[in-house]
Amino acid sequence: MIKNYFLVAFRSLKRNSSYATINILGLGLGICCAILVFALVKYHLSFDTFHANSERIYRIVTEQHRDNITYVSSVPAPLGNALRMDHDFGEKIARIATFDEQLIKVKTTGETKKFNEENGIAFTEPGYFEIFNFPLLQGNASTALTEPRTALVTERVAKKLFGEVDPINQTFQINDSIEIRVTGLLQNLPPNTDQKAEIFISYPTLKSYNEWLASEDSWGGIMSAMKCYIRLRPQVSAAQVEAVLPAYVEKYRAKSKNVHHYKLQPLADVHFNERYQGSMKKSNLWVLSLIGLFLILTASVNFINLATAQALNRAGEVGIRKALGSLRRQIFWQFIAQTALITLLAGLLALMLAWLALPYVNQWFGAEVRLDFLSDATLLLFVPALLLLVTFLAGAYPGLILAGFQPIVALKGKLSQQTIGGFNTRRALIVVQFAISQALMVALFVIAEQMRFSKEADLGFDKEAVVMLPIASAPERTKTVRQELLKLSGVESVSLCFAAPAAGYSWNTTPYYDNRQEEEVFRMTLKAADDAYLSTFGLELVAGRNIFPSDTTNEFLVNEMTARKLNLSSPEELLGKSLSINGDKNGTIVGVIKDFHDNSFHEDISPAAVFSDISGYNAYAVKINKSDVATTLKSIEQTWSRLHPDQLYEHEFLDDQIASFYDTEALMLKLIQAFSLIAILIGCLGLYGLVRFMATQKTKEIGIRKVLGSSIEQILWIFGKEISLLMLIAFTIAAPVAWMLMSEWLQDFKYHIPLGPSFFVWAIAATFAVALITVSYQSIKAALMNPVKSLRSE
Structure with a gap:
């Protein structure tokens, strides 16, 4: 009987090829989208779920309460060790400090090879590899990171740095001077983890890289690089740990108006929580899932429309079948068989389209979704279930319509529109x-x-034709590099700065204003920069003057928002007042800048301060003429490479940096x-x-x-x-x-x-x-x- 159903269905589709083609194409597109959405949602939901006891793994994060609340995924560097020494809540506690975009040097016979490691490096305590399941192929995770200047690297990085040579006991350099010895080889990290760094350096080495961050007394601030993870004991709850954390605020930060609230964030929440820089909002996954569902419904609606429209052409066939004794259920299942055949063909088309579209989906999402139809059990269940659902969703109503025809009416051709x-x-x-x-x-x-x-609105500064170059030499050489860049044809101005007015990273602190004994309640964005900063970025002064050339901090420029945060009636009231930041940068406010957007349009404009500090500069901001950009860029690269022969050249246009805010x-x-x-x-x-x-x-x-x-x-x-x-x-x-x-x-x-x-x-x-x-x-x-x-x- 079933064989006969499909044989009749095949013949019917062959006679009505245009009807079949439209349905197969429509259902195929809908099913293709559903498969891709399912694979993408499944990929994101799988992030860091492969670790043993993942439900007991937490990241300690910070809520900073000032005039408003900000959320950071980091904590003061000493907190992890203090919690480990004072309490036994955690089976393991581990700190990890990650720094992106690192230059790695490998010395071989007669030459030094340079590599830009985009995923950066991570200074890691050994317990990290007992909390997380990143298996070692060579070495011992519990001892490999105990000595200073030792590291674990993944297979990918080992091959990149050392080729086919056994990486164990090979060395490489970071920060131009710190030599690191490889003591273990890690299996390549899976794509579904938020851990991106693939070079794990022993935590004691952090002292040579950033002495302040490595200090067990650095409670005064938070650096975004520092993360702390804890795996709780089986009977310990997150609430129990959070109950003891306020004591550290009272002990080490009692005088600060920047009140910290330390919280435990479940590992399952890390990938999705946008407050703490999660890479995928769960709401986006819901939107994707709903769109996939809508497209399946739309394709099924199409099928119903076309099938019921086609019903009149089959009235005679149904009438004859009923006159010869076919039961209503047999007519129904006959049509379901035809729908199943169309759906199966549409499913094959969908699989092909999904396979072709997958590289573009991965590129758009920055993902590594795979469609392993034979080895992925969930996908292997989802596709047949989806095809079965679509078959009955699309075929049930038309099948019931056809099965309900009265044989005499159908044979006489007296069917009405209402009948079908x-x-x-x-x-x-x-x-x-x-x-x-x-x-x-x-x-x-x-x-x-x-x-x-977002792209065309006035940001309060000029972002066009500004090239950002890294500072890769000692502070005393930066002025020399700046002068050499200024000599180039096509270069209009060059500023030494910590960052552009709007950047993907920031330096924030709570200031002291007008010799007050207490710090202000608001956070201020700091922009260490020289006197060319205003002209390079086209920032506008609304009161006072520009800062004078200097290597140290003795004058400040602030923006209009600073006056509003201080409840002043006009920007002019700021002039001549003292400002102190971080306890070691003190000076007088000499000018007020018109407000500029220092963040994306998602956030409000922050109070900001611009000041000279040669030790705080990270970049050269080079304003170039638009008349011959290619030639100017080539000249900049040649000059920079000549002055930094041991470094890798890289540059980025400021407007590209700002565009990344809206990825x-x-x-x-x-x-x-x-x-x-x-x-x-x-x-x-x-x-x-x-x-x-x-x-x-x-x-x-x-x-x-x-x-x-x-x-x-x-x-x-x-x-x-x-x-x-x-x-x-x-x-x-x-x-x-x-x-x-x-x-x-x-x-x-x-x-x-x-x-x-x-x-x-x-x-x-x-x-x-x-x-x-x-x-x-x-x-x-x-x-x-x-x-x-x-x-x-x-």
Whole structure:
């Protein structure tokens, strides 16, 4: 019986090849998206779940309470050791200090090879490898990092640095002077971990790299590099540990207005919590999952539309089958078999499309998703389950319609539209499809406009044609390098600075103002820079003057926000007042800068201070002429490399750095673009099926209208009126939903575009245009049909 079902289904699809093609394409696109979304969501949910007892692993994080609350994933460096010495809550406690973008040197016979390790280095306590499951291939995890200047490296890094030579006891250099000996080889880190550094150096070596951070007395501040992990004993709760942590604040930070609250963050939360720089918000995964579900529903709706429209062509077949004794359930399962065959073919198409699209998905997400259909058990279960769901979701309603035909009525050809579900059912399904498409279109236009606003809005400084170069020499040589760069044709100005006005990293502290005995309650962003900073970045003075050239701090520039935080009536009141930061940088405020955005538009403008400090400069900011950028960049590279023969040259345009603030939004825009296109394409297939059905049903009506003198335009309006009504109904559903979702999305930005009506006008106009193109062929074909033939066919 089952064999007969599929044989009949195959013959039916062969006779109706266009119907089959449209359905296979529509379902294939929907299933492809569902597979990719499932694989991506599964990939992100798997982050760091492979560690033994992962439910007992926590990261200690800090809430900083000033005038507002900020969240950092780091803690003061001594906290981990103090907690380990004072309490026995943890089976293991380990600190790790990670520094990105490190130059590694390997000395071989006659030469020194240089490597830029983008994932950086990590100074690590041995307990880290007892908390986390990163297996060693050579060496002993408990002893390999006990001695100073020793390291564990992954297979990838070992091959990169030493080639095919056994890496054990090989050496390399960091920070130009610290020689490190390899004592163990790690298996390559899996892609689904937030641990990115692949060079783990013994923690005692941190003293040679950053003496302040390595000190067990450095309670005064937090460096983002320092993380602390704890694996709790089985009967210990996170609340018990958090209960003892305030004692460290009272003991070591009682006088500070920057009140710390140390919390335990579960390992399962690390990847997703945006407060603590999680790389993927769970809300984004929910959005992806819902879009995948919507696309499957849209594709299934298409199938239902086309199947019910096709039902009239099968009325005779069903009537004969029933007259010969076929039962209702047999007709139903016959149609389900046909749906299953279409779904199976669509599934094969989807697997091929998913395999082709996967590299682009990985590139967009910065992920390493894999589609191992044969070895991945969850994927192996998901795909058949999805195909089964789609088969019954798409096939049940049309199957019931066909199975419900009365044999006499079917054989006489007296079936009405209402018998096969009528227009109303198909209209409702089309409305649902285009409501989803229009909501996606609104989201597309809003996100694109917010991205344009973020790119083009006035930031309070000039970010165009500014090249950021690293400082890679001793402080006393930086002025020499600056002068050499200024000699180059095409270079307009050069500033020595800690960072650009807006950068992906920051230096913050709580200042002392006007010789007050207590620090202020707000955090200030610090911008160590020379006197060329204002001219290089086009920063505008609103009061006072620029700082004079100096190597040490004795004068400050502050921004207008500083005056507002101090409740002053005008920026001029700041002039001549003293400012002290970090206890060792003291001076007088000599100028006030117009406010500039030091963060992304997600955040408010911070109080900021610019001051000279030659030891605090990290970069050369080079303003270049736009007339011949390529030649100027080549000259800069040659000059920098000549002055730094032992370093690797690298540069980055400031506008590219700022664009990276919105990587998540750029990714979301790409996804919405892709999914909107697919949703509209699937919707158009359904619309095409509806118009085709209408043309078939209205053949006699159109013939009579033409005989009575109706014009082609009037005939076309029959179809246009129907489609326009459906589009408008869909819009009334989509508009409030899109308004609510996009309003919520824009609230994540402190500075954002207004959510005006233009986005909704463009969305409905776009869907109208697509719908017009979709229905025009069938509509014109019906309108141009010879009325003699159409009436004769009736």
